[in-house]
Amino acid sequence: MTASRFTLVAIVLVFLGLTDLRSQGTLVFTGVNVIPMDEERVLRGQTVVIDAGRIVSIAPEADADVPGGAQVIEAEGHYLMPGLAEMHAHMPGQGDDRQYREDVAFLYLANGVTLARSMLGAPVHLQLRQQLADGSVDGPRLISAGPGLGGNVQTPADGIRIARQQAEAGYDLLKIFWGMPLDAFNAMAEAAHAANIEFSGHVPGSVGVPRALEAGYSTIDHFDAYMPTLVDPEETEGVDGGFFGYRLAPYAQPDRLQAIVEKTKEAGVWNVPTETIIHSAFAVDLETVREERSEFRYMPQNIVDGWINWVTNFRNESHYDQEAGDAFIQVRLDLIKALHDAGAGLLLGSDAPQWFNVPGFSVHREMAVMESAGLTPYEVLVTGTVNPAKYLGEEDVFGKIAEGFKADLVLLRANPLEDLANAQAIEGVVRHGRWFSRDALDERLEEIAGPNR
Numbered sequence: 001m002t003a004s005r006f007t008l009v010a011i012v013l014v015f016l017g018l019t020d021l022r023s024q025g026t027l028v029f030t031g032v033n034v035i036p037m038d039e040e041r042v043l044r045g046q047t048v049v050i051d052a053g054r055i056v057s058i059a060p061e062a063d064a065d066v067p068g069g070a071q072v073i074e075a076e077g078h079y080l081m082p083g084l085a086e087m088h089a090h091m092p093g094q095g096d097d098r099q100y101r102e103d104v105a106f107l108y109l110a111n112g113v114t115l116a117r118s119m120l121g122a123p124v125h126l127q128l129r130q131q132l133a134d135g136s137v138d139g140p141r142l143i144s145a146g147p148g149l150g151g152n153v154q155t156p157a158d159g160i161r162i163a164r165q166q167a168e169a170g171y172d173l174l175k176i177f178w179g180m181p182l183d184a185f186n187a188m189a190e191a192a193h194a195a196n197i198e199f200s201g202h203v204p205g206s207v208g209v210p211r212a213l214e215a216g217y218s219t220i221d222h223f224d225a226y227m228p229t230l231v232d233p234e235e236t237e238g239v240d241g242g243f244f245g246y247r248l249a250p251y252a253q254p255d256r257l258q259a260i261v262e263k264t265k266e267a268g269v270w271n272v273p274t275e276t277i278i279h280s281a282f283a284v285d286l287e288t289v290r291e292e293r294s295e296f297r298y299m300p301q302n303i304v305d306g307w308i309n310w311v312t313n314f315r316n317e318s319h320y321d322q323e324a325g326d327a328f329i330q331v332r333l334d335l336i337k338a339l340h341d342a343g344a345g346l347l348l349g350s351d352a353p354q355w356f357n358v359p360g361f362s363v364h365r366e367m368a369v370m371e372s373a374g375l376t377p378y379e380v381l382v383t384g385t386v387n388p389a390k391y392l393g394e395e396d397v398f399g400k401i402a403e404g405f406k407a408d409l410v411l412l413r414a415n416p417l418e419d420l421a422n423a424q425a426i427e428g429v430v431r432h433g434r435w436f437s438r439d440a441l442d443e444r445l446e447e448i449a450g451p452n453r
């Protein structure tokens with residue numbers, strides 16, 4: 001069969017819905033500057049061949065053949081980098097509208113997010129995970145936590161039962177909340193390890209960070225429960241820490257910070273800081289946020305209103321302490337920098353769609369905050385590409401641009417290593433080898449914004 005007849009047959013099959021769009025055809029980028037993420041460098045003027053969802057070859061343009069019948073993207077002057085991960089994502093749940101769930105999945109993708117770790121699961125997410133994997137829903141690869149473990153785990157028997165149930169149901173991890181007594185937590189942790197399912201998230205007050213590190217958390221999210229480890233308990237006796245312990249921030253001591261950073265590094269536990277929600281709580285200007293954040297148009301109005309109400313009420317509480325909030329933001333930036341310098345693992349995660357975090361868009365805001373902690377653009381990009389692959393034990397599978405790696409990629413109009421903001425200059429996204437052009441992304445984004453305007 002000739003190439004053109006083959007293409008015609010393929011188009012007819014797709015039209016009839018008889019074949020999976022994603023796995024068909026070869027995709028080639030020509031003249032593209034590759035950011036491989038194996039070290040800080042750019043390979044200029046490359047031809048990148050992608051087939052069956054994998055990167056087949058990367059070679060200087062002069063040495064490369066373009067396979068006949070391939071879809072060719074001429075990308076001179078553009079930059080190809082691995083897709084980003086949102087490691088503290090949320091997907092609309094069981095009770096939410098299916099269209100909203102699929103819109104959220106697309107918002108991640110349209111922002112270059114090709115992996116989302118959903119941090120509060122429901123049975124519908126197992127189905128969504130499959131649909132995202134087979135391409136029947138457009139969006140990132142999904143890693144899904146099960147329903148939360150917190151106040152529902154009161155005894156060791158509860159902990160063991162729920163850990164086993166969620167492993168059996170096929171969730172990728174357990175999401176830990178507060179309200180669990182220590183003995184129940186310990187039993188849960190042991191059962192989770194035995195069932196080969198990881199646990200991540202919040203750190204119950206009964207547990208605390210030192211025990212969490214010993215117990216083998218995979219990730220601690222939001223730096224939860226770190227604040228009490230940074231202060232002298234005598235000096236802060238009677239201080240009500242409040243929201244993530246923020247009122248303890250003015251008492252934080254650098255030597256204690258360094259000590260817990262070392263322990264975190266030794267334990268090999270990852271942190272997902274989610275700084276943007278902290279900024280939302282304490283720093284975002286409520287007067288201007290609606291007009292400044294044009295991405296709000298992609299969210300249902302009631303969600304945006306809910307965010308504004310929550311933060312307004314939070315700041316109107318009688319014991320709200322702005323100074324402590326400002327100190328809290330600074331201590332957390334210090335913690336990010338110290339963890340990074342110590343070689344402890346950081347993962348990119350913003351906690352969307354929580355307060356002002358529109359899925360996908362908020363990952364770029366999170367990267368800007370991480371840069372403000374003192375990381376270079378390259379170091380920030382590592383937290384969203386190479387590190388998530390390490391976290392999943394898939395270092396040789398995704399997160400870099402190399403032969404044999406997954407073709408989950410982003411094409412940018414400018415170099416993000418020079419300016420992280422360029423990671424938003426998205427010309428297109430490749431998800432499992434399938435090309436979503438800027439026009440295709442915009443078309444769907446307009447549909448998503450449509451009913452909200």
Ligand SMILES: [Zn+2]
Nearest residue numbers: 088090119351
């Ligand atoms: Zn969350």
